[in-house]
Amino acid sequence: MTRSRVIHRTLRGAPPPIAIAGHGVWLTAADGREVLDASGGAAVSCLGHQHKRVVEAIQRQVGTLAYAHTSFFSSTPAEELAEMLVGHEPGGLAYAYFVSGGSEAIEASLKMARQYFVETGQPSRTHFIARRQSYHGNTLGALALGGNEYRRAPYAPLLSNAFSHVSPAFAYREQRTDETEADFTARLAAELEAEFQRLGPDTVAAFVAEPVVGATAGCVPPPAGYFRAVRDICDRHGALLILDEVMCGMGRTGTLHAWEQEGISPDLQAIAKGLGGGYQPIGALLASARIVDALRDGSGAFQHGHTYLAHPVACAAALAVQQVIRDDGLLARVRQQGDLLDQRLTERFGNHPHIGDIRGRGLFRGMELVADRASKQPFDPALKLHARVKQAAFDRGLGCYPSGGTIDGVRGDHILLAPPYIVSDDEIDIIVTRLGAAIDDALTGITA
Template identity: 40%
Template sequence: MTKYTHPHGHVFYRKMGFARPKISHGEGIYLFDDTGKRYIDGSGGAIVVNVGHGRSRIANVIAQQTQTVAYAHPTMFTSEPAERFSEALAPIVPIPDARFFYMSSGSEVVEGAIKLARQIQMARGENGRTLTISRWRSYHGLSFGALAASGRPGFRQPYLGMIHDVPHIEPPYPYRESISGVEAANRLEQAILQYGAANISAFIAEPISGASMGAVIPPDGYWPRVRQICDQYGILLIADEVLVGMGRTGKWWGINHWDVQPDILVSSKGLAGGYWPLGAIAAKGEDVALIHDKLGDFSHGGTFSHHAVGTAVGLEVLRIIQEEKLVENAAVVGEYLGQKLHHTFSEHPHIGDIRGRGLFWGLELVQDRESKAPFHAARHLAPDIWKRAFEMGLIVYYSQGCIDGVNGDVLMLGPPLIARREDVDEMVGMLETAVNAELQI
């Protein structure tokens, strides 16, 4: 029998052949490994770290709350941090009289939101509504329910037959498809008519496409028309703000770039800035009341839901974002990042599209700018550029498959929201070096 010895002792990770350095500590926008090497965290890990690394005030909150009480089961107790965090979040989410349900990850809140939508429909007497429509090349997580919603063929493929088959529609993709936002949104209506409105509970989508497509901004007419369609057919709109929420795009929420309110919003990643595994589902007070009136309880939960330390951390992260005006910083420094990327890459022979908002930007790599032909997926261009940048001490995020689930390489920047212009200069300079080195330019 083969013994698995490589490369991390008794631990195994997702990418199994990659011998990763051992993390030592973090400070601001930097991470350091145990050899002393410095990395600029240009993507905040997986677009998570918004208030920077090494925040002692968050460490103090964790210590204090842990000493006071770390855990009490949510079916038996509420806690001061859970209630205070919710009170602070309510005015900033685009949901009237918002109520919050906390879990530990993006996947969990996505599944919770899908269940919540279903139960709102049941409470309305719409018992036949079980389906959730989502989009191809979306990412909503890898647990079975979230994977069913996710539109990444590569992640779904090993589990086909095990995951629930939900309808997916094509996402807007202005670089490769010049249709209006209304036309792109009308695909939702087509799917509703195809599957029957009476069978559909919700539509879930990322307001700005995140990890799979790399910061694709839909045309302006898209979200208002989606809202209209959902209202017309009695379908709940779930905004997956796990990646683009909490100030990342220069507004509190991605959906705030349009004058649209979802029925349910989910947040994670930046919600606790990487200091605690935390996710939140935000729902309308009236919908929560309806479930209570008609069904009694919300049929969902988890041992670690509404965690006292997690919600205390969330509250502290929110305070830091507000006190240091980090959403505003994301808008201003983000605009500079956009300009800098355009200045550096707009004539680059292999950068086809530069897109993003606030401090979340994507660069789509192409073989040829004229034809927009992608590199063959087997070339592993985005992962190889990622590796070069990592070796140089710059952390970026990447994806393959933004065009059709297989082809289409995209690199993403999403630094902590504390980043300054000089940090942007350094990051973009290093990224240019990594891209050109890999492409031998």
């Protein structure tokens, strides 16, 4: 195929190959190529492809009830999915609002936070604080919230100034050599406190962060104590804590929610990718009881909505995905296979002259490429090393998720790996072998 009417991500050159099938962690292209999808697309495919139980659940639902508008009806899969996710009120989260993806979940969380303060007599709370090098989605509210300069730049005149940004909790790039981890955490907390003071603490609605930063920085876990410190600052000033677990949540880091490893919980949480594992487009806003109760006692409704809220087929798919994760003990498997992947990456790249950092949690691992390990100097962005690695990997039958702009939206290259939770030991070996060859291939010519 040389011509396509689809607006693809790249408008130049040949259209991307057609994917015709998937099985387990593998994707098949129309030309017969088999690609090991080591990033589950964009950290989406947590169960791989053709999981029988999920496929059957979708077929059953679509054959029974495809759609019913949420202004008239609820549906059994939506009720059961909500019950499964928040029936036991994890960390105080007690209600779920089902949307069609991550950006929609973020938009809903911003609007629910705002409405909460309007209805509890605090209309002055209009500011949201997030972090540079964060990504929260591409719709205008989510884009304004995010701190990825590259993605924001063309749309800057359309983005609300209700959003401001503090430093990311990105130890490899931000922690000073004379600082301990505790010093670093304290400095970040002081900066957040200063931002509250600059804006006026009673004008801040919420602080928003990814517990483990995904696409823009490449699997960056926080320093110890960071989220306890920000939870404390939010509480002291009466602001909400919104966690974006669209990419790092639903088991990806080895616990169902990444915040479980931080000793805190959010007031509002966005989830998406691993919720439906790619079987259907679905995201969700999870909300604490106090927020939903305030809306119930106030206007009586969340003033929001989309046509495909709580889509029955999407909810049935997500319910089946989450049941498989639970029934097959996949969280333990994420931790086990994540440790193995980390070990294999360290063996292969620990002494590589151009891998500066290997990081992440569970089956959510990132590697940062540097021109010089000692100075951490990145490659010239004009080389587009990340794109070269992606192509070289794809040519070897490996799908991975490299990006540029790791440091500041322009400089820096990283590779993100997020294989399905079912990835085998042998497949991990294939990932590391193919990735090693792809990186060395991409570097040839640049470093020669």
